[in-house]
Amino acid sequence: GAVVSQHPSRVICKSGTSVKIECRSLDFQATTMFWYRQFPKQSLMLMATSNEGSKATYEQGVEKDKFLINHASLTLSTLTVTSAHPEDSSFYICSAQTEETQYFGPGTRLLVL
Amino acid sequence: DQQVKQNSPSLSVQEGRISILNCDYTNSMFDYFLWYKKYPAEGPTFLISISSIKDKNEDGRFTVFLNKSAKHLSLHIVPSQPGDSAVYFCAATFSGTYKYIFGTGTRLKVLA
Numbered sequence: 455g456a457v458v459s460q461h462p463s464r465v466i467c468k469s470g471t472s473v474k475i476e477c478r479s480l481d482f483q484a485t486t487m488f489w490y491r492q493f494p495k496q497s498l499m500l501m502a503t504s505n506e507g508s509k510a511t512y513e514q515g516v517e518k519d520k521f522l523i524n525h526a527s528l529t530l531s532t533l534t535v536t537s538a539h540p541e542d543s544s545f546y547i548c549s550a551q552t553e554e555t556q557y558f559g560p561g562t563r564l565l566v567l
Numbered sequence: 568d569q570q571v572k573q574n575s576p577s578l579s580v581q582e583g584r585i586s587i588l589n590c591d592y593t594n595s596m597f598d599y600f601l602w603y604k605k606y607p608a609e610g611p612t613f614l615i616s617i618s619s620i621k622d623k624n625e626d627g628r629f630t631v632f633l634n635k636s637a638k639h640l641s642l643h644i645v646p647s648q649p650g651d652s653a654v655y656f657c658a659a660t661f662s663g664t665y666k667y668i669f670g671t672g673t674r675l676k677v678l679a
Contacts, residue, residue, distance in 0.1 A: 458610070460610075486665055488665070488666075488667075495576075495671075495672075496671060497569075497571075497656070497669045497670060497671045497672060498611070498656065498669045499669075500666060500667070500668075503665070503666065545608075547610050547611075548610075549610070551665045555601060555613050555616065556613070556665065556667060557613065558603075558610030558611045558612070559610045560608075560609050560610045561608065561609060561610050563608065
């Protein structure tokens with residue numbers, strides 16, 4: 455099946471700093487990628503839809519200035535958490551869309567101190 | 568407003584027996600449904616899907632049943648194996664969009 459990677463897998467940062475998470479489709483091209491957030495024992499919540507070459511579409515309640523998304527190529531989307539705060543600590547997962555389904559990355563655990 | 572619900576947070580099944588995971592949805596416009604399996608600290612892995620024009624789809628040990636009138640779908644795993652122990656998420660979407668709405672997940676534990 456299709457492979458999606460994320461980097462880093464785990465990051466700890468100080469409050470107020472910015473963190474960039476990369477999502478790559480390794481063996482296919484993806485016009486559309488998605489960013490999700492998962493809190494412990496809760497569902498995956500869609501944050502935004504990332505479209506190659508255009509602006510991301512954010513879900514209601516997600517601050518676009520705080521969660522910057524760049525989909526610069528057909529194999530790479532990045533999520534930057536700007537001025538991170540402890541409440542941003544979470545598990546962030548990306549996915550890449552194919553004709554059949556979405557393939558998910560392994561996730562990034564963010565801890566903001 | 569949780570449009571996709573998995574009311575059982577956990578399920579334990581003996582190895583070799585059938586595991587049945589349930590999922591309910593509220594929006595009758597959903598027309599495509601998927602099941603994903605997730606291990607801790609990993610991303611979800613696609614298992615099986617079903618279109619609303621069908622009521623059953625089978626792939627090896629995994630079968631998904633869809634009851635549109637009840638807005639209910641279920642995933643059957645038979646026979647269950649210890650390696651099936653994971654969290655299972657159902658997801659729903661609409662044709663023409665790639666946005667998935669996920670349920671809250673059911674943790675399956677298969678006992679050896």
